[in-house]
Amino acid sequence: MEIRNCKKCNRLFQYVTGRVICPACKEEEEKVFKKIKEYLYEHPKATLVQVSQETGASIPTIKHYIREGRLIITPESPIGIECERCGTMIKTGRFCEKCAYEIERDMKKATNGLIKNSTKYTNSNLKKSKMHYLNKNKIER
Numbered sequence: 001m002e003i004r005n006c007k008k009c010n011r012l013f014q015y016v017t018g019r020v021i022c023p024a025c026k027e028e029e030e031k032v033f034k035k036i037k038e039y040l041y042e043h044p045k046a047t048l049v050q051v052s053q054e055t056g057a058s059i060p061t062i063k064h065y066i067r068e069g070r071l072i073i074t075p076e077s078p079i080g081i082e083c084e085r086c087g088t089m090i091k092t093g094r095f096c097e098k099c100a101y102e103i104e105r106d107m108k109k110a111t112n113g114l115i116k117n118s119t120k121y122t123n124s125n126l127k128k129s130k131m132h133y134l135n136k137n138k139i140e141r
C-alpha cells in the first residue's frame with residue numbers, strides 16, 4: 001500500500017490499485033455516471049453536448065464510458081465515438097467492425113510469422129477463431 005496524490009483533487013489518499021483517484025472522487029464519478037445513464041435512458045435521442053450539459057460530465061468522460069462499454073448507446077441515438085483507426089462512427093469499443101477484422105487478420109499474420117515451428121497448432125487455432133468470427137456475425141445480423 002502506498003500514499004499518493006489524487007489525480008483529480010490532489011488530496012493524499014491510500015492508493016490500492018487501478019487509477020490514481022481518491023475514494024471521494026471515485027464516488028463522485030459514480031454519481032455522475034449514474035446521472036448520464038439515467039439521462040440517456042430518459043432521453044435516448046439526446047446529443048453528446050446535451051448529455052454533457054445536463055449531467056455536468058465532460059464529453060471525453062462520456063465518450064470514455066461508451067468506449068469501455070459501460071454506457072450502452074441505443075441505435076437511434078445520435079451519439080457515437082470514433083473508431084481509433086479510421087474515425088468511423090461506432091457505438092462501443094475501440095474500432096469499427098471493418099478495422100477490428102483487419103486488425104485481427106494482421107495480428108494473425110504476425111502470429112503466424114512468429115510461431116513458424118508450431119505450424120500445426122497455429123493452423124487449428126486459426127480455423128477455430130475464424131469460425132467463431134463467422135458465427136458471431138450471423139447472430140448479430
Ligand SMILES: [Zn+2]
Nearest residue numbers: 006009022025
Ligand atoms: Zn480526489
Ligand SMILES: [Zn+2]
Nearest residue numbers: 083086096099
Ligand atoms: Zn475503423
